[in-house]
Amino acid sequence: MTLGERLKQRRNELELSQPALAEKMGIEQSFLSKLENDRSLPSNETFRRWHEALNLSLTEVLAPLGQSYIRNKLTQIADIDTLLNNQQTKYLQQRARLITLSSLAIAFAIPLFYLGYTASIFPEKQYEYMSYGHIYENESVDIYRNWNQSHPGGAFFSSNSEEFLAKQQEITDRLDEKFILTFENRGSQYTEELENDDNTIYRTWYRQGINQGSIVHRPVNGLLQGFGLFLVVFGILGFWRERKLYPRA
Known part of the structure; x- marks a missing residue:
């Protein structure tokens, strides 16, 4: 027509x-x-x-x-030419927007899937640490394990002395075992300072188990992988739709 x-x-x-x-x-x-x-x-x-x-x-x-x-x-005819130019501009903008969105989806998908797969942000190896009790300033960080070597001058307590028995009872009375689970590997042992109004006290934590940590699957890593796959599919479908809606001349 x-x-x-x-x-x-x-x-x-x-x-x-x-x-x-x-x-x-x-x-x-x-x-x-x-x-x-x-x-x-x-x-x-x-x-x-x-x-x-x-x-x-x-x-x-x-x-x-x-x-x-x-x-x-x-x-x-000027009005028709202007309309066609506006339509072409809108066409190119919509096409560019769809390509950009699809590209960004795939660009974000790859690192998200990788981070979930490797558990880089949310580690899945869990460590158990145990502490025997409080340690006071100037005491050995291993006082509960090596209290028999804490005699002034570094000498051992005599096992049949009153001093030995008194020290043994003191350590027994001070025992306050605590356990923590963490996804952070803090080494075979570490010492932390605790808040105390009167004086400075510490706790030494010892990593438990011979397997150096146990694997605990965390749902968030599965979500990262799933969302990464979703974005890949979204991006591919976006490029497919761009080809359908805006065919090459």
Whole structure:
């Protein structure tokens, strides 16, 4: 369908005669006849008065016309050329947005899946540490294990002395065993300072077990892997949709 045929069709739908439409547009009937028979191309002003007189928007005028016909025959009309340029700009923006979104989805998917698979952020090896009790300032950090060597001067307590028995009872009374589980490997042992209003006290923690930690599966790592796979699929579908919606010329 041509431009003249489209607007002639609309005139007939409205049951308007050529003279009546020509008068409404402010042009000669003979010129309107040329326009309807595509023997002349209207100026932008005449074209605007033409479709407005027929109560048609610009997009309604062009809807039944082929894209190749519009681009090859009608771009000399300024309103049509502007509309096509705006459509092309919007087309390119939408296409670029879809490509960018799909690319970002895949770009984020790979590190997310890797972090979940390797448990880099949320480790799955859990360590158990045990502490015997409080340690006071100037005492050995291994006082509970090696209290028999804590005699002044570094000598051993005699195992049958009153001093030995008193020290043994003191250590027994001070025992306050505590256990903690952590995903942080703090070494075979470590000492931490505790808050105390009167004086400085410490606790030494010893890693338990001969397997150097046990594996505990954490759901968050599975979620990271699952979300990574979801983003990969989302990105691939985005590129597929871009090819479908915006085929290469």
